[in-house]
Structures are given as structure tokens and as C-alpha cells.
Amino acid sequence: MAMEQTIYRELKATPGVWQVAALLLAFLAAAGGAWFYMEHHGHAVTGMNNQIVWGLPHVFAIFLIVAASGALNVASIASVFGEKAYKPMARFSSLLAITLLVGGLAVVVLDLGRADRLIVAMTTYNFTSIFAWNVLLYNGFIVVVAVYLVLQMMRRLDYKWVRLGGLVAFLWRLALTTGTGSIFGWLVARPGYDAAIMAPMFIIMSFSFGLAMFILVLVTLFKLNDRPIGDELLKRLGRLLGVFAAAVVYFAIVFHLSNLYATEHGAYERFILLNGGIYTLLFWGVQIVLGGLIPIALVFLNPSRSSTLLASILVVIGGFAQVYVIVIGGQAFPLEIFPGYEVLEGFHEGVVNPYTPSIWELMLGLGGVALALFAAGLGAKVLRVLPTNLSDANLAAKG
Amino acid sequence: MTNRAEMTRRDIMKSGAAAATLTLAPGVTLMAFGGTAEAAGRADAGKRWGLLIDASKCSEDCNDCVTACKVENGWGKDAEHGHISDEQAPEWIRKVTLKDKSTGRTTSAPVMCQHCEEPPCVDVCPTGASMQRVDGIVLVDKHICIGCRYCMMACPYKARSFVHETITDQVEQSPRGKGTVESCNLCAPRIDSGRIPACVEACENAGHSAILFGDLKDPDSPISKALKQYPSVALRDDFELNPGVRYTNL
Numbered sequence: 001m002a003m004e005q006t007i008y009r010e011l012k013a014t015p016g017v018w019q020v021a022a023l024l025l026a027f028l029a030a031a032g033g034a035w036f037y038m039e040h041h042g043h044a045v046t047g048m049n050n051q052i053v054w055g056l057p058h059v060f061a062i063f064l065i066v067a068a069s070g071a072l073n074v075a076s077i078a079s080v081f082g083e084k085a086y087k088p089m090a091r092f093s094s095l096l097a098i099t100l101l102v103g104g105l106a107v108v109v110l111d112l113g114r115a116d117r118l119i120v121a122m123t124t125y126n127f128t129s130i131f132a133w134n135v136l137l138y139n140g141f142i143v144v145v146a147v148y149l150v151l152q153m154m155r156r157l158d159y160k161w162v163r164l165g166g167l168v169a170f171l172w173r174l175a176l177t178t179g180t181g182s183i184f185g186w187l188v189a190r191p192g193y194d195a196a197i198m199a200p201m202f203i204i205m206s207f208s209f210g211l212a213m214f215i216l217v218l219v220t221l222f223k224l225n226d227r228p229i230g231d232e233l234l235k236r237l238g239r240l241l242g243v244f245a246a247a248v249v250y251f252a253i254v255f256h257l258s259n260l261y262a263t264e265h266g267a268y269e270r271f272i273l274l275n276g277g278i279y280t281l282l283f284w285g286v287q288i289v290l291g292g293l294i295p296i297a298l299v300f301l302n303p304s305r306s307s308t309l310l311a312s313i314l315v316v317i318g319g320f321a322q323v324y325v326i327v328i329g330g331q332a333f334p335l336e337i338f339p340g341y342e343v344l345e346g347f348h349e350g351v352v353n354p355y356t357p358s359i360w361e362l363m364l365g366l367g368g369v370a371l372a373l374f375a376a377g378l379g380a381k382v383l384r385v386l387p388t389n390l391s392d393a394n395l396a397a398k399g
Numbered sequence: 400m401t402n403r404a405e406m407t408r409r410d411i412m413k414s415g416a417a418a419a420t421l422t423l424a425p426g427v428t429l430m431a432f433g434g435t436a437e438a439a440g441r442a443d444a445g446k447r448w449g450l451l452i453d454a455s456k457c458s459e460d461c462n463d464c465v466t467a468c469k470v471e472n473g474w475g476k477d478a479e480h481g482h483i484s485d486e487q488a489p490e491w492i493r494k495v496t497l498k499d500k501s502t503g504r505t506t507s508a509p510v511m512c513q514h515c516e517e518p519p520c521v522d523v524c525p526t527g528a529s530m531q532r533v534d535g536i537v538l539v540d541k542h543i544c545i546g547c548r549y550c551m552m553a554c555p556y557k558a559r560s561f562v563h564e565t566i567t568d569q570v571e572q573s574p575r576g577k578g579t580v581e582s583c584n585l586c587a588p589r590i591d592s593g594r595i596p597a598c599v600e601a602c603e604n605a606g607h608s609a610i611l612f613g614d615l616k617d618p619d620s621p622i623s624k625a626l627k628q629y630p631s632v633a634l635r636d637d638f639e640l641n642p643g644v645r646y647t648n649l
Contacts, residue, residue, distance in 0.1 A: 042564035042577045049486035050560050053548040113546015113561060113578025120543050124526045131525035131549050188638060189519060189555035337510070337556055337634055338497055341649075344505060345459075345496035347557075348486065 006088040008153075008384035011377065016224045024374040031367020034360040035110045043113065046361050051353035052331045057111040060365030063209065063323045064104030064372055065138070065180055066202055069173035070210015072097040072145065076173075079152075079166025085233065085395055089218065091385035094149040094169070096214055096376050098142055103372025105138055107365055130186055134179045137172070144172045153384065177203045184326060191268040192330030197258065201251040205319065208244035212315035215241065217373065219309060221380055222390065230392030231305045238308030242299035245315055249292040252322070271333050271352070272325065279329040282321040291318005328355055441591040444533035448585055449514065449615040449643035450599070451622050451631060454506040456609035456648075457602075459496055464509045464610065467601030468492045471586060473570035474560075482564050489560035491583045492598060497649070506649055509598065509610070512537055512558040512583035513634060513642035520550035520559065529580070535615070535643050538584035546578040555635050558582050585643075615643060 011017060038045055048055040074093035078086040109118055122139075125132040148165035151157060181202030187193040215237050222229045256273065259265040272283055295311035295318070332353045343349035380386050469475040474489040492511040498504070518537045520529045528544035531537050539550075539559075551559045559582040566575045572588045575581055586596035594600075599612040613622030631647040633640075 043561065044483045044487055044564040049484060049563070050488070050490065050551070051486050051557075053551040053561060113548070113580070114544065114576075115546075117543070117545045120526050121545050121547075124543055126521075126524055126527040128522045129525045129549070131523060131547065135525060183549075187519075187523075187553055189553060189635075331552070335555060335557055338495070339635070340500055341497040342500055343495055344498050345494070345507075346510075347490055347493045347495075349495060353486070 007388045008088075008091065008386060009388050010382060010384060011221060011380040011386060012225050013381065014224060017377070017381075020220075020224065021374065021377060024370045024377070027363075027366050027370035028374065030363045031110075031370065034363035034367070035115075038111075038360050038364070039115065045358060047356045047358045048361070049353075049355075051348055052328060052355040054327055054331065055355065056328075056357035056361040057107050057364050057368075059320065059324045059327050060368050061104045061107040061111070062180065062327060063320050064100050064107070064368055066177060066206045066323070067209040067213045067319070068097050068100035068104060068206075068372075069141070069177045069203075070206035070208065071100050071214045072169060072173050073207055073211050074214055075148070075152075076166060076170040079148075079163050080170050085236070088387040088390060088395070089214075090166075091149060091152050091383075092218060092221075092376075092380065093214060094145050094152065095379045095383070095385050096217055096372075097173070097210070098145050098149075099375035099379065100210070100213065100372045101138060101141060102375060103368040103370075106371050107368035110364060130179055130182045134176075134183070137176045137179045141169075141172055141176050145169050149385075173206075174203060177206045184330065189335065190330055190333075191265050191336070192272075192326070192333050195255060195258070197251065197255050201248075201255060204244065204247045204251050205322065208241065208248045208315055209319040211237070211241050211244055212312040212319070215308060215312040216316070217376055221377065221386060225386075227386070228389055228391040228394075230390060230395060232392040233390055233395060234305045234308045235299075235303045238299040238303060238311055241308065241311055241315060242296050245292055245296050245311070245318075248319075248322070249288065249296070252287070252292075267336075268333050272329055276329065276332075276352075279325050279332065283325050283329075286321035287318050287325060290314055291316075291321060331355075442532040442534045442536070445616065447516075447535035447615040447643060448590060449535065449613065449622060449645065450585075450596075451611040451613075451625055452508050452644065452646045453609045453611070454508040454646060454649045456607050457507050457509070458605075458607055458609075459505075459507040461605055461607065462494055463601040463605045464598035465492050465494055467597040468511075468583070471570070471589075471597035472573040473566075473568075473575065474581075476568070487561075487563040489562065489581065490557075491560065491581070508646060508649065510556065510558070510634070511598070511644065512585070513556050513640070513644040514583075514585060516641035516643065518640065519553040519555065519638075523549045523553040525549065532587070534590075536585045536587050536590070537582075538587060539580050539582065541574065541576050541579045541581070544576075544579040546580065548580060550580055555638055555640070 046055060072093055074086050075090035077083045078090040109115055121135055148169040151162050151165040178199040181199035184193040185195055185198030219229060256269060259269050272279055274280060291314055295314040298307040298311045332355060334350050334352060337349065468491050472491060474491055492509050494507060494509050496505060496507045514535055514537045518531055521531050521537065525547060526543045526545060528540045529550045530540055548561055551561060559580050561580050562575055562577050565577045569575055589596060595612050599610045602608060602610045611622050611625060613620040615623060617623055626645065629647050631645040632649060633642045633645050
């Protein structure tokens, strides 16, 4: 029980902390302005249209929502799987999970055609819709993880309650990511979606993206407050990230191989893997090589503090590309409405749908990231969620 | 003008509410609209409205069905196109010209909401705004549509449009709204007052009569008889959505 000696202290408001906060607030203000502009003029000012109905905001939102459940990994590993070295980071892991989800949801909600009717979405449910279930899963996640965080922070509580809270949160996050993957997996009409593997693939994506985000935010906050974080701990987190990144690549391979096996999905696979232009480039260049193979090689062939940090950055970039290929690529590929026929005249029939995101969509999406990071920093500023010392010596002494 | 439009809109929703109580058990809000004798009299559970489109009668050069729909429902005005891209423009009904890949034969036909018996758009809608009336008409309740566009992701026919900008100068019988999704409602207001859909009427007036409208549940209706007599297809029949719109001689 030596681990309980870990001292948690609020983030100190150093000039560096203020600077980062000011920068994030600037992004939030820009996102607010972008939202107001889009709300006023309608989606006409965005690059989204009746063919590409979900655009860049949804890529940001889905990345953040997926990363949110994965950011909880560290806490789950500590509470559910009893890994003591992860316990000092468990509180912040829970906090970041909540704020990433809030950031992602904010983007989804502000992109709605009628954001003012959010209350309708909260009160009127069609239970055949996975979207309606997701509203409950997302709101429930915030409550469950918040309770779990409080349990962790209660000083004189029997640890079995923390374990129980951790278990419930862990199971809930599995359900949440299953729901998020199923948004696409259950869309039978589109050849780019319509795959049961979407749900488990989203879960493993969350493990990877969430851990990468957690490492980056944790290290940044520690640096801003000059708190020590050990090389061995970072190498260890890096190895875990490498395993998760490899699993993401594996799932991507299985997803595309199963599609290739089904003749009806062959055209879609040719599009993504061979001649889809930007989507092919993003898939091979960014998702697989930059966001998969390189970080895996870094953490296993050259394990170091900087390898872990660089790998985390690359996993985030690769993850973003992966979500972009799934969300936008899946819509860009044309629907086959008249099998056996060539469409001579029609309305964007059988041609790849073009999409150029607007600056407003980018600003809104970045605002979601800024919101998640600002809220995480604010939480660390007012709550005792960050340990003072994660040096290897300190961890070894307690472990 | 606004008030009258509002009345019409409410009436449409009333007529669809009875369907909602049946298809969406937990749809509490929708149930509040239903149950009136007036509404029950409008959407008739004993009927299922459908269209049979004969591609051999459809002329490639004729666009009258699309024009009639635009006039009836107030979409596709030039003023709108000034602000939005082609891809953002509404498309309740569109004409397509198809060439059979194996034989080279070309045909032309209109495509609109196929009014599926098992509509994916209704399944995926989080709020129940995308709904099906008891008489089979699939439409959007614009009061509770939040503009998430998930229905557009789910529709296999690209039948739906999202309103990308503020609408001015609306037609009374077909209220539309920025930030909500819309599509062919089979001219529900016309059907409820005993008339036929605008596209069907326009096609008849053009002398083609390529679109046959009627009750699929009534074995003696002309559409049922025609379906029994001639081969016809549903678009993407493999999805087994059983659309209320069918095609012959495609």
C-alpha cells in the first residue's frame, strides 16, 4: 500500500501555464466565431454538402470521442488490472477521458443544423437508432467516470470501491466505443461502412489514440510545472502504445482484407487502396506508415523518452488520418443505386464526391480540441489529480 | 402567411403522428399529436401509397416532374442557387438517364424518396423526426429534426437533402427550414386532400403518364393490377427495404 503515499497537487499557475491557457482560449474564441458564422449563414458556407454530409467537424469529433474512452486506459489498467505503476496517473487519466469526450461532443452538437434543438435530442429518443443510444452512452460515460474519479480521490475509502468504479467505467467505455463504431458499422447502404468489425476496430483505435493523447497532455503539464517524469515510465508507456498501434494496423488489415474478399466491396477497396487520390495517400502514407509502422518501430527498436513522445505525436496524426479516411472516404465513394447500369445523366451519380473543408469547419474542430485540453488543464488546476513526482526512483521506492 | 404555413405544417404532422405511435413505441412527443379523428381520417392505415414508374414512357428530354415538384414544394429556386454550390442544392426528385452495361439500351426515369417499408432513415434518426405514416409515406417532422444528417448517411438512394441556407419566399403547403433535412413526402398534403402527387399530375399533363400513383394494399387499384401483370423492380432490391416506388421497363 506504499502507493498511497503518492502526493497529488493542483497545477501551479506558472507563466507557461498562463501562456498555454491564453493560446487555448484564443482557439476557443475562434471556434465560437466560426460556429456563429456557420449558424448564421447555414451550412452553405462550409465544404459539406448533400453528398459529403459529414465533414471535418465530424472527423475531429469522432477522433476526440474515440480518444476519450482510450484516455481512460491508464486508470483502467491501475484499478481493474491492478498495475501499481499506473495508479498515480489514474486520476488524471479519468479527468482527461471526460474532457476529451466533452470536446468531441461540443463539436458534434455545434455542427448540428439545429444546435438550438439539443434539448430535443436529450429528451426524445428513437431506440432503434444507435445515435440515440450514443446520447445515453456519452452522457452516462461522463457521470460514471466522474463518480469513479471522486471515488479515487476519497481518502479513507476502501480500495474495493475504486476497483468497482474502475470496472464499471471500463465496461462502459467498451460499450461507448462499440456504439461509436456502430454509427458506421450499421450503415448497410454504404460500401465503405457496413462492417461489423467497425465496433472492435474503434475500440482498439481508442486504446491507441487515447493513450497517445494522454501521454502528450501528461508530459506537457509536467513540463509546465517542472514535475519530474521518469524515462523508464515513458519507455513503458511507449511500449504499450506500440502494442496498441500494432493492433490498430492489424485491424485495418483485417477490415480491408475482408472487404477485398467480398466482390461487392471490391470497387471501394480499389478506391481506398489504389486510386482514391487523397484518401489513398492518407491511408498508406499517414495512417499506415507515419501513424503505424514508424511509431511501432520507434518504441520497439529505439526505446527512449523522445521515441515515446514522437510516437505519440505520430499516432495522433495517423489516427486523425484514419478517421478522415473512414468518415470522408466512405462518403466520397459513390453509392451504387443502379447496379448493372451506367448513369449517363443524373446528379453526382456514380462519381467520386469532392470535398474541400472550409476554414470554419477547421476552426470549429480545433476548438473542440482546445476545449478538451483547456478543461483538462483547468481540472488539473483546481483538483488534486496530478501527482507531484513520477520519477522512476520515486515509483520504484513506492512500488 | 407564417401562421397559415404553420397551420399546414402542423396538419401534416398530425396526419403522420398516428404512424409514429405505431412504429416508435417510445415516441412520447409524437403520440401527443396523434389520435384525433381528423388525423386518423387523413393517414389511412388501410392504405399504402406507392408509385410505379414506367421507364419506357418516360422521355429523356422531359423534366416536367422535377419542375412540378419544385413549384409544389418551393425548392430549387434560382435565388437559392446563387448562394450555394450544386452539391448543396436540394434535390427532392431527379431525372437519371441509364445505360444498360450489357446491352447498351438507354432509359430515363425520375428518382425520389422510395418510401421504403423498412426505411433506414427512420431506423437511424435519433429523435424520431424521420418517420413513416401509417399509409407508408416516409417524411421528416421538421419540428424535431436536429439536423444531424444521419438519415442522409443511411439512405441508399441519396433521396434526402439538407437545407444549407435560410429559406425565403416559401410555399404555403410545404414549409422548409434551414438546418433540417427534407425529401419527397409523396405530396402528403395533396394526398390528404384527395389529390395525386404533383409529379404524377405533371407527367400526365405532359402526355407521358409514366408515373402511376395508387394504393398498393388495394388489389383492385390500377397500380396493384399493373404490378401483378408486368415485371417490375425495386432499386437495390438486395437491401430488402421493400420500397413503395417501383420501376418497370428500366
